[in-house]
Amino acid sequence: MGKNEGRATYSLDEFNLVLAGRFDSLSKQLKKIARFILDNPIDTALDTAAEIATRLEVQPSSLIRFAQALDFEGFSEIQKIFRANLVQQLPGYSANYSDRIRELKEGAAEGKSDAPPILDVFLEANSDALTNLKTEVTAKQLETAINTIKSANNIYLLGQRRSYPVASFLYYMMRNLDLRAFLLDGVGGNLAEQVRLIGEGDVLLVATFPNYADEVIGVAQQARDKGAKIIAMTDKLVSPIVKLSDTYFLTDKVTVSGFRTITGTMCLAQALAIGLGMDGNQLTRD
Known part of the structure; x- marks a missing residue:
């Protein structure tokens, strides 16, 4: 039986309340993970745990410890909450959004002529911010x-x-x-x-x-x-x-x-x- 089976079905708002209540008691490294997932909900939903760990320069096991500190079995349960929110609250989102951001970074670094125009990326990001505001x-x-x-x-x-x-x-x-x-x-x-x-x-x-x-x-x-x-x-x-x-x-x-x-x-x-x-x-x- 899981540490808290009900948590796997939490909404994003419920998850945020749990995280806010536990945040001060987290270690410095776990706080770093918490800030990342709150600042990057799309990447949290769409990236693999290994990719997130690499970006944070932590071991994948740190993501598991973070999840368990919030009474989840593993980090994948948290990702499911973010994925569900993506579908339910922001239907306009898709993996393509995250892919486009990565393409922007990679295209700028490699000088690709087919990289998405920076204005389009920021227009989409600002549109998403307004959608978030409405919810x-x-x-x-x-x-x-x-x-x-x-x-x-x-x-x-x-x-x-x-x-x-x-x-x-x-x-x-x-x-x-x-x-x-x-x-x-x-x-x-x-x-x-x-x-x-x-x-x-x-x-x-x-x-x-x-x-x-x-x-x-x-x-x-x-x-x-x-x-x-x-x-x-x-x-x-x-x-x-x-x-x-x-x-x-x-x-x-x-x-x-x-x-x-x-x-x-x-x-x-x-x-x-x-x-x-x-x-x-x-x-x-x-």
């Missing part, structure tokens, strides 16, 4: 976030590096809605001084993705300690910002050769901003 974000989550923002005394927006455009866009939109929004941009090294303004009754909207900037997590912790609400946009349940958040959204899990799209996050930011100004009115497409 991950619920109307209730959006409503909760919008109501939290509306009831806040002040709204602080934070995003560093590639997440900065998200915070900047939200700041622009909210200021145009005459909301008390403040962009924590840290210009001149003044981030710590800007954070001192955050207090009880305020809300911090933060976007952060791997490698999760330490200063961003630090600001979120300070804001929470001061009694502010935290709304986060990040990529997975094991993100360090999730534990600090009152409301969180999981977006933009898709990467291409290490480049992460922010298409889903920007779409979410747009929905939040426009939702703040709708006052319950229905939005129609022109």
Whole structure:
């Protein structure tokens, strides 16, 4: 009998909850495996265990230990969950997607003239990110976030590096809605001084993705300690910002050769901003 026969039939969401609950107790190497499979769900579903182990520079037995740490018999059971999700949630996916990414890498290295155009690969990746967003974000989550923002005394927006455009866009939109929004941009090294303004009754909207900037997590912790609400946009349940958040959204899990799209996050930011100004009115497409 398996360690937990029910786990083999878990949905991806149920698996993610199990992983999030066990993540802190995993060894450094097993955490590395966990981050890989969450960042690369397509490859996890389609690659062999040996191929994944090679990419991670670990022994195949490490994948088995990872699975057993989550009460699965073997890594193949975890892969079945990812394959099932691929079919049920994202029917547009196929092995061809993963193959095209590999062809892109190989074609660039070998100078093949028939390598897929890089624009096509990123168009497909961004399309997949938007499809993911549709399945991950619920109307209730959006409503909760919008109501939290509306009831806040002040709204602080934070995003560093590639997440900065998200915070900047939200700041622009909210200021145009005459909301008390403040962009924590840290210009001149003044981030710590800007954070001192955050207090009880305020809300911090933060976007952060791997490698999760330490200063961003630090600001979120300070804001929470001061009694502010935290709304986060990040990529997975094991993100360090999730534990600090009152409301969180999981977006933009898709990467291409290490480049992460922010298409889903920007779409979410747009929905939040426009939702703040709708006052319950229905939005129609022109």
